[in-house]
Amino acid sequence: MEFFKDTHYKFLKIKYWAFALSFLIIAGGVVSLIVKGGFRMGVDFQGGTLVQLSFSQETPINQLRDKLGNLDLGSSTIQKMGGKGHEYVIRTQATGSSKQAVESMDNPGEVAQKIVDVLRDDEEKRQIAAGKLDLNLAEPSVVKNLLLSLNGGDEAKAAAAAEKVLEIKKGNSGLLKTIDQVPVSLAGVSMSKLREKAFIGRTAIQRTEVVGSQVGKDLRRRATLATIWALAGMMIYIACRFQIVYGIAAVLPLAHDVLVTLAFISFFNYEISLTVIAALLTIVGYSVNDTIVIFDRIRDNIKKYGTKMDFEDMLNLSINETLSRTIITALTVFMTVLCLYLFGGEVIKDFSFTMLVGVISGSYSTIYQSCAWVGIWEKHKQKRKEKAKLEAAQKMASEKTLPKKAEEAVAPVAPKAEAKPKAKPKAGKKK
């Protein structure tokens, strides 16, 4: 099977349309950022608290929001996670040096606890008021201690039962469904006794993340540094392997890819986190990879055809020759990233979304940014040379006889192919 056999698409003919499209997307991103007041920064970069909770039953987000309003947490957001189960992520910001922020930093577990407490319904509140332990919220050691106090001090039995409870929770988003799931016989405890002392709440804490604002600043700095260094490293590498122009023409589109991807992140309201930065850098790597393959081919073709061919035609030829590979690779990478997006779970959804956009942008930018810029540069160089030639001719003409000047001036209109510039565009060192 072959999708692209001997194609002759004139890709670069519509390069200005492509520029316009890129510009539109990036401008749209800027507008979206202005409207939304900047990116949604994850706790990684901003500092703050994140709590992921799972509920045993459908819980309307509005209800959660109302209840959280009772808690003085500063600005907080609630987001429903997709996938199975009823999971929510609640984020609060670290508000600098405020007392509350310091306290929440000091004891993040307590913030999570506070959030859970405020979300409880009346039935749960009654149970807690009666001094019962919420088995879904209790840490394994607490469960063990409870069983220990009920079974007359049999350490081993209590530990084994607590372990079993944890196993069951692992299989079900951290939740026990009913109290009957507790292996009472294993623990050596009677169910009625357990019921007196414990109940099953509807919430479990899946993860908590607390990042101090200082750490957030540090992580932000490190992410920026990593991105800048990666871009610089690549530019230097390509400049060494090809020409400085190619280095720039390969790296500028990376900025394009990053900007386009960021625009989509803003459109779809994803948040900037460490994993998103990792994805951005991977895209940078991938996009360069793509660019290099085509540049390699351009280098080959320059050797093969020299300057017999119009440079833009040569670019088009190189793009067409590698088109099959570009598309197939983009397709396979896209397929894998799509699998990641569809099946990879909620925790890395932001990562896979970023990759998804980036892969498309990366393939597109190789043709419509890298190649287009190289083409524009070479054309500019050629024009400059022709202009210089023309000026030289004019100078010569004016030195000879004045009246002939008009005739001479017509010369440069001749087809480009005939006007052979003396210096060949050199592309890279030979191996």
Add this chain to the structure above:
Amino acid sequence: MKNLYAKLGFIVAVVALFTFFALPVKEKIKLGLDLKGGMHLVLKVQTDDAIKIVTDQAVLQMEEEMKKAGVKYDRVDRSGYDKVVVNNYDLEKERDMETIVKENFSDWTSSSSNGKYVLTIKPNVALQIRDQAVEQAKETIRNRIDQFGVSEPVIQRQGIGGTSDSLLVQLPGVEDPQRVKNLIRNTAVLELKLVQDGPVGTKEALLSKYNNVIPEGTEIVRGSAGREEQGFYLVKKVSAITGADLKDASVGKDEYGSPAVNFRLKSEGSRKFYKVTSENQGQRLAIILDGIVESAPSINAAISDSGIIQGHFTYDQAKDLSLTLRSGSLPASILYMEERTIGPSLGADSIRTGLRAMVAALLLVIIFMLVYYKVSGLNAVVALILNTIITMGALAYFRATLTLPGIAGLILSIGMAVDANVLIFERIREDLRAGKSVKSAIDDGFKKAFVTIFDSNLTTVISAIFLFQFGSGPIKGFAVTLIIGIAASMFTACYVSKVIFELDMSLRKKVNTLSI
């Protein structure tokens, strides 16, 4: 032909080796916190505390030296955390002061003005104290974690060359985050001091008994709230013994059968303890933990080498307390800068979804390659599968940690590994179209594509290296799997694939066609 067998043998050997590294997968591949569940903590050692302690000691020493030299003064105080201030000293004895400082306080710089004599700790000495404090805190925390029993904990000093005062603590598989956090952070400063008075309900009430002046050589400490010990105590400033005198601590039971902590003393400690207890029978001894009186039993008999701390503990609390006492006290208090806790069920979910995505990606790519490149596609599939095996083996061999982004890296490298094959196959197709023979098309295809593959993979590696350099745990995992995956793909796509083609050609008598 012989050459070909050697190549085949080499490939089999490599694959066997990496399979050996990787199996059994469950044991050999180290899972990151985000997959296994556990805690990631960054904590800051408040090193000012350590300097404060040194300064406090200097205050006491200064008082002593001045008394010895017969220099009169009003008061010696600590100012800030690193200054000793002598108020209203005898100005005529300036020279004596200089001698005292010269002989006893070489780590300090001195200055005097307005009848105040000020000693400031030298910056390099302060730096050394800070450094020691962080190192000691690291060791203490390591002790506690080890005794608590966490497998493969990470306890590192952060910063370039491990110079910063923050520590990274990673505890995979920890299921009781709150308990462990308390365990780490407990300064566990144990002091046993003789009780002079108390407990009295409020501080003011206690002070009023002494005309609002704390008697010389004593101080006021708070009792544990909500128990019979609550209120305020007046105790001797000098400790009878401290945590440093302990030889061992273990969980035991008090006379009422509730959990308590038994301790035993080192020989010097027991001498001190014997002296204090025999001289002060009938008096009470406050057991002060982190500045709070846990209990204040009466001394009934001279005790030398052991004792018990009662404090209405639960069993776990008593266990954790004895553990912290055994591991020594922290030299400074600790502040949490960053904390991430991932529950075990979320980690299990992530593994499931990650694997599902990986299998789906693998299948999709395999089907695509087979359809698009026919029999040659099979070649790519073999390369891909070997690539996955080698990557897993390398991960296991380097003891690299597999994180959720790491799984994403693996999946991504599936897509990227195929790229090398695609590049080669497309070259071969071009050459075949140009009318070259199958053999030379294959040879040329591999040769020409290699440069491109090398160049393009290297750029991805460059970005991965910077990610590794600047990233934190999970991101590092991503960078590592990506780099390993790419390296493995160089081997499988450029070498293994070629050998498979060669094998195919040597098996066929006449090579006129290639299914590609």
